[in-house]
Amino acid sequence: MTEEIIIAGFGGQGVLSLGKILCYSAIMQNQEVSWMPSYGPEMRGGTANVTVILSDDRISSPVLKSFDTAIILNQQSMDKFVNEVKPGGTLIYDPNGIVHHPERKDINIYRIPGAALAAELGNPQTFNMIIMGAFLKVKPIVLLENVKKGLEKSLPERHHKLIPLNIEAIQKGSSNVETVHVL
Template identity: 45%
Template sequence: MLEEIIIAGFGGQGVMSMGQLIAYAGMLEGKGVSWLPSYGPEQRGGTANCVVIVSDEPVGSPLVTTPSAAIVLNNPSFDKFEPRVRPGGLLIVNSSIVVRNSKRKDIKIIELTATDIANDLGNARVANLILLGAFLESTRIVSPESVLESLKKVLSSDKHHLLEINKKALQKGASLLEVVRT
């Protein structure tokens, strides 16, 4: 198993946290992982992306040009990374923000109104976890339990009161995909 994932959006949308969660979860499960962040001109409000690799084998290089999956949270990220997803790959889109639609027929596309759903849960900032839940349900590269355990490391201790809402968001994203699947 080898998953090469690009996660991209504006700074402040939790792009880096999503990548860290996948990487930490992979480490907890004894997999080979790599996490490579890339920031735009500003951390908050500018564009940001990270590349995460999870493999059953050691990871030789953190660089990815044609990812097996992309999770995009804004229009510039959609424009940049949608064409790069390899045929047979997966594209997950926050359709609350991304107004474009992919015309590709050679990839699986999941569009979720993640920001709207997060608002319904009571916290717009967990849109990233909704998308992550859908990604995990679709790929099963790491378990949700490992991601939740990793969340304790990614969130600083003063933010641990947010663990429950993040857990709900992760579960909501997975449940939305279960509905799509049936």
């Protein structure tokens, strides 16, 4: 199994940490991983994306031109990456701020209202874990127990008290992902 993923949105949405936690979670399953971030000089508020590769085999290069899955969190990223999803691939997106919704018919498309659900939880910082939950519902390639281990590994110890809230956010995202189009 190899899964090539792009996660893209604004800086401050937890794009890079979502990718990092996903990688740590896959490492807990003895998978090979690649994490390659890209962000503008603006950081918070500027565009940010991360390419993540999870594989049972060695990864030859972290550089990708097309993706099995795209997780899109803003319009600029939708414009840039919607056509980079491989035919038969998957697009997961948060509709908040999306003006031009994806219309491709050769990919699976799912929507997760992550910003609204994070507001419901009373903590906007859970946004990226809500998105993680949607991803894991659609593509269960990492076990929840390993995501918990990944959170423990990637979060500073002073933030470990937030792990139960993050797990709750993952479960909320998993139970609220909406199917837009499936092949």
